Amino acid sequence: SERGAAVFARTSAPGLAPKMPKLPLKATEKVDLAPQLFKLVEVAFSEQQAEEHRPAFADVAQLRESVRTQIVAASPELDDKAAVEDIIKLLARYHRLVSTLRLRFGDSSADSDSSLAAFSWKDAFRPSDRAARTELGFESACVLYNLAAVLSHSACHEDRTTPTGLRAACQAFQRSAGAFDLLASESAALSGGGRAEEGSGATSSSSASFTSSSSATTADTHPKAVHAWRHVMLAQAQQCFYEKAVSDAMKPQVVAKLAAQVAASLEAAMGELKHRDLKDKFGAWPTQLEAQK
Numbered sequence: 001s002e003r004g005a006a007v008f009a010r011t012s013a014p015g016l017a018p019k020m021p022k023l024p025l026k027a028t029e030k031v032d033l034a035p036q037l038f039k040l041v042e043v044a045f046s047e048q049q050a051e052e053h054r055p056a057f058a059d060v061a062q063l064r065e066s067v068r069t070q071i072v073a074a075s076p077e078l079d080d081k082a083a084v085e086d087i088i089k090l091l092a093r094y095h096r097l098v099s100t101l102r103l104r105f106g107d108s109s110a111d112s113d114s115s116l117a118a119f120s121w122k123d124a125f126r127p128s129d130r131a132a133r134t135e136l137g138f139e140s141a142c143v144l145y146n147l148a149a150v151l152s153h154s155a156c157h158e159d160r161t162t163p164t165g166l167r168a169a170c171q172a173f174q175r176s177a178g179a180f181d182l183l184a185s186e187s188a189a190l191s192g193g194g195r196a197e198e199g200s201g202a203t204s205s206s207s208a209s210f211t212s213s214s215s216a217t218t219a220d221t222h223p224k225a226v227h228a229w230r231h232v233m234l235a236q237a238q239q240c241f242y243e244k245a246v247s248d249a250m251k252p253q254v255v256a257k258l259a260a261q262v263a264a265s266l267e268a269a270m271g272e273l274k275h276r277d278l279k280d281k282f283g284a285w286p287t288q289l290e291a292q293k
């Protein structure tokens with residue numbers, strides 16, 4: 001069954017704001033990252049530089065494993081608010097480290113060394129689909145998706161019936177949209193190559209190696225999907241402004257304008273998800289977005 005379909009359910013309890021969409025997270029497989037980073041630096045620069053950075057590589061590998069295990073432990077619902085906030089901090093820290101590694105050492109590639117172990121990530125909506133690539137850029141993109149997704153969970157933990165909770169939810173949705181903005185450039189750069197494994201349920205061991213680093217990304221990080229998720233998060237942030245306007249009994253014209261902006265963002269999201277590459281990839285999401293609009 002498709003993941004994430006139930007996140008659109010709305011509460012009927014008195015005094016509670018309706019629930020909003022929150023994106024499922026991607027799962028990743030364990031990778032023996034320290035030797036992989038050592039080899040990347042050794043090939044691109046020198047064995048001496050690789051040796052000098054060995055302790056740092058071990059720290060990065062441990063952080064990645066912490067990210068992987070916390071996502072496994074918390075998924076799929078992420079009901080614990082404290083756990084959600086911990087995952088946000090871990091993902092943000094790991095993404096900063098990966099970005100630093102990319103700036104300093106570049107991405108791995110089949111041209112430089114085809115024996116580098118691949119990063120393998122499952123589709124958030126269809127876990128039987130996965131993609132595996134050796135580039136740090138692919139790792140960065142998948143981590144960014146998860147960061148944006150878990151921010152949507154953080155927003156949904158806030159009590160939007162209070163001014164403080166409504167403001168916090170709005171800010172979390174805006175931060176999620178910002179992460180998807182950053183991901184858009186990553187996904188566009190990664191979308192051109194190879195193929196992903198679909199519906200195979202296959203897994204790769206930490207020592208698996210791939211002769212190409214250009215397998216396609218999964219549908220959840222397709223450029224059109226990334227733009228769709230950004231529109232959804234912007235719609236949710238705008239929904240917070242709408243709810244405040246209703247709560248403050250603002251002029252009907254203002255309320256109507258905010259409602260129209262929410263609908264426009266959701267319409268844009270649905271348009272992106274109609275792309276031919278994304279047909280039947282996200283279960284009930286397009287239908288539920290239409291209903292929410």
